[in-house]
Amino acid sequence: MTSLEDLISTWAAKFRTHPDGSRLPAHHAACLGCGENNPHGHHLRVHREGDGVVARHTFDERHVGAPGIAHGGAVAAVVDDFYGFLLYLTDGPAVTRNLVLDYLAPVLLGVEYELRANITRTEGRKLFVEATMSEVATSRRVVCSTALFLKVDVGHFLQGEPTGSFGQGSGQ
Numbered sequence: 001m002t003s004l005e006d007l008i009s010t011w012a013a014k015f016r017t018h019p020d021g022s023r024l025p026a027h028h029a030a031c032l033g034c035g036e037n038n039p040h041g042h043h044l045r046v047h048r049e050g051d052g053v054v055a056r057h058t059f060d061e062r063h064v065g066a067p068g069i070a071h072g073g074a075v076a077a078v079v080d081d082f083y084g085f086l087l088y089l090t091d092g093p094a095v096t097r098n099l100v101l102d103y104l105a106p107v108l109l110g111v112e113y114e115l116r117a118n119i120t121r122t123e124g125r126k127l128f129v130e131a132t133m134s135e136v137a138t139s140r141r142v143v144c145s146t147a148l149f150l151k152v153d154v155g156h157f158l159q160g161e162p163t164g165s166f167g168q169g170s171g172q
């Protein structure tokens, strides 16, 4: 299993300049939102677009709440992780302190959605961010969100220990 120190150093190395339009690296291989090795994960693929980030995502039966409709917690997990890619456009790690979602319409399973997020302002350690999720086919907005991320040093991540078998690799 990849050690926590390895994960932290590979994650820190991802805070480099990412060209506009490029795909941004996963947080790590086991990440629920974007890790390619997590069988329960959302496998988000996120690109930089200007000063923001963009992704397309389709929820499936693993994420069901009401029949045919994504669970609100699964939607929040995706939005939270998606915000985590904005951090690559800053100078270092931060974590979610506050996350607000407005569920404007049901997020349907098997329907492709586009997510967009950007940083609205920074104030010391605080990063205020906003995001939207819209149906690709119709442009209908189904979620809008704001969040507050707080910059932390890498010691924050030493509070946990990697467990299980999904954590092989850094998610580069």
Ligand SMILES: CCCCCCCCCCCC(=O)SCCNC(=O)CCNC(=O)[C@H](O)C(C)(C)COP(=O)(O)OP(=O)(O)OC[C@H]1O[C@@H](n2cnc3c(N)ncnc32)[C@H](O)[C@@H]1OP(=O)(O)O
Pocket: 004, 007, 008, 011, 027, 028, 080, 081, 082, 083, 084, 094, 095, 096, 097, 098, 126, 148, 150, 152, 157
């Ligand atoms: C291996 C690597 C993998 C890395 C993998 C990374 C994956 C990324 C995935 C996506 C992101 C996540 O899921 S992150 C996971 C979920 N989040 C977490 O686990 C974080 C848990 N919370 C914490 O650890 C802590 O609360 C912190 C570090 C966030 C903050 O603690 P703190 O430093 O003591 O700060 P605190 O005093 O609470 O607040 C700081 C300032 O924010 C203000 N503040 C607080 N709430 C608000 C608010 N709603 N609106 C405005 N301002 C607010 C306070 O008034 C204060 O202002 P002032 O008095 O200073 O002015």
